[in-house]
Amino acid sequence: MTDVDSARRVAPDATGSRRAWFGLAVLLLPVLLVSMDVSVLFLALPTMTADLDPTAAEQLWILDIYGFLIAGLLITMGNLGDRIGRRNILLVGAAVFGIASTVAAFAPSPEVLIGARALMGIGGATLLPSSLALISNLFPDSKQRAAAIGIWTAFFAGGSAVGPIIGGLLLHQFWWGSVFLINVPVVLILLAVGPFVLPEHRSGVRGPIDLPSVALSIGGILPLVYGIKQIAAEGFELSAALIGLIGIAVLVLFVRRQTRIPDPLVDLSLFRRVRFSIAIGSGVTGMMSLAAMSYLTSIYLQSVTGREPLPAALLGLPMAVTVFLFSMYGGRIGTWFGVQRAFAFALISAAVGNLLLLGMGVDGGLVWYIIGSMVAGIGYGISFTLISEVSVASVPPERAGSAVGISETSFELGNALGLALLGSLAALVFRSGGEFADTLGETIVRSGSNAGVLHAARESFVTGMHVATSAGAAVLLAMAAVVWWTGRGKR
Known part of the structure; x- marks a missing residue:
């Protein structure tokens, strides 16, 4: 039994x-x-x-x-x-x-x-x-x-x-x-x-x-995530890059070990299942764009529009409600249209929402933020539910915990990549707009009452936000194209 x-x-x-x-x-x-x-x-x-x-x-x-x-x-x-x-x-x-x-x-x-x-x-x-x-x-x-x-x-x-x-x-x-x-x-x-x-x-x-696999898993993921986050916070540093590379090297050893032991910590054969691979890819790209979008719009609402933290957080409620509602029906949408088509639709919706943020500016555009975040929320809600469901349904019951661990790790990795890559891209565009400090907040403090510098810094930040969210949308659309191509003729 x-x-x-x-x-x-x-x-x-x-x-x-x-x-x-x-x-x-x-x-x-x-x-x-x-x-x-x-x-x-x-x-x-x-x-x-x-x-x-x-x-x-x-x-x-x-x-x-x-x-x-x-x-x-x-x-x-x-x-x-x-x-x-x-x-x-x-x-x-x-x-x-x-x-x-x-x-x-x-x-x-x-x-x-x-x-x-x-x-x-x-x-x-x-x-x-x-x-x-x-x-x-x-x-x-x-x-x-x-x-x-x-x-x-x-x-x-x-x-x-x-x-x-x-x-x-x-x-x-x-x-x-x-x-x-x-x-x-x-x-x-x-x-x-x-x-x-x-x-x-x-x-x-x-x-x-397998304890060596545990050590290699932790010893690979922690340095990789640390290196990515350190670069996101401080800009490119050789030490942080080396730590990240060490993490990648340890993860390569981890993957090699999983292919050679009879009872691996991660069953790499799962990635031969198209739906599982799509779910993990969607998790990484979805969280990558969402992390950058949430981080940059939070700064926009406080440092560009001048709102306090609590009112700024309340403006995020429309997106939260949208994500909540569409998460509840994501599985049903996958049943109606097919998992891969639903994934493609969700990724495209999230990309469109990110592109709608281009309507946000220094002197207005709050409506564009609310509409864009809600449209993106539709896509994020559907895709995150499908990711969780596919992770559980793709494996035998005795492997469900490990499969869920993989999918949740993809979320964490996507979050770190979003802040590091897209956040750094926004920071690079911001700093190229003038003689500013490393961040918009520091620039506001240093500039005091210099209205010209303040306005230029805010404009430069908004430009960087537009570039980063557009890049996030491009990543989502590329993933949607992969999903659509692999799912042609399937339901």
């Missing part, structure tokens, strides 16, 4: 309709936490800096260590969940996340806060792949599973969008640690209810996890 059968015998009602949907509601809790904690810290950084007085390097580590560890551990934690039990690793990860959040909220020094954020990253890396993989156990019916994955994706996308808004509301009433402490009651609910409504699943047919 397989472990799937034994898991269902342990929780016989777990796949029943009412209990399954209640289980999904529980799984949405960690998804919201992980996605919110990527963005919620942005608004808290000024007051936290005033309280803890971190150095510039420590500030970067406070912001980045969480995402670094999530990116580096997703594949490993997905595989570990397949072996020791997805519910087990979900609950352990939630406990680690809750404890780390408490430590972060009351951190007395930057060093303690960096350590707490690192633990949050480790916990977060267990929550994403295990929660999505458990959906395949809760919903064996493909239609129900597609709807559930759509809801999961909608909440993941929505969490990153509402993170700054929730952070702004909390900071209006409480101290900076409240943005971490809010995680604790959510974790307690998950730990109390999860064991009773979530089925356990582990693969009994797989061997022990």
Whole structure:
């Protein structure tokens, strides 16, 4: 008898309709936490800096260590969940996340806060792949599973969008640690209810996890993501480029090892499946363009139009709502039109939305931002749901966790590439427009009341934003062409 059968015998009602949907509601809790904690810290950084007085390097580590560890551990934690039990690793990860959040909220020094954020990253890396993989156990019916994955994706996308808004509301009433402490009651609910409504699943047919592969995976992804982000933040540096190249070299060794061992950490044969390869490619290109678009428009709304952080975040709600709605129906759209056609449509829609941002200017164009972000949101919502669904549906149940780890890693890599490549392109265009500081914010501070310099700097930034978002649209259209060509005549 397989472990799937034994898991269902342990929780016989777990796949029943009412209990399954209640289980999904529980799984949405960690998804919201992980996605919110990527963005919620942005608004808290000024007051936290005033309280803890971190150095510039420590500030970067406070912001980045969480995402670094999530990116580096997703594949490993997905595989570990397949072996020791997805519910087990979900609950352990939630406990680690809750404890780390408490430590972060009351951190007395930057060093303690960096350590707490690192633990949050480790916990977060267990929550994403295990929660999505458990959906395949809760919903064996493909239609129900597609709807559930759509809801999961909608909440993941929505969490990153509402993170700054929730952070702004909390900071209006409480101290900076409240943005971490809010995680604790959510974790307690998950730990109390999860064991009773979530089925356990582990693969009994797989061997022990290959520790050298784990080391090579982490040792490749972490330097690569670090190098990319460092270049995005500081411009081209030889040391950062060398670190990134070391990461690539280690990943090459990782890939070679996966082809030679009987039970690899990453089953590279998955990439022979056209839909899976399309999903991963769409994940990288989609997040690449979305990261650049979100980053640059956030600066535009604050430093060009002069809005405070909370009003600027509220202007992102139309896109968040659009992504949320179309994420919920992405699987159904894929069923109606075929997965590859739906991917092509989603990528084209996201590209058109990015191109509509060309209507934004120094003295106006807010309507173009709202319309463009909503049109792009249609594409991002559909594609991200299809990516999650294809990742789960393309593999046998015992490999779901590792497949989800690959797809989530593609999101993290795309995010880093978007900030590094497209963000650096925007910065290059900005600096070529005049004798400005490295960033628009620094230029505004240094220029004081010099209206001529301020206007020229803002115009140069808008030009750089247009060039970068157009480049992002070009990448999306190129991926759409690949999808359309590979899917000709297929539904």
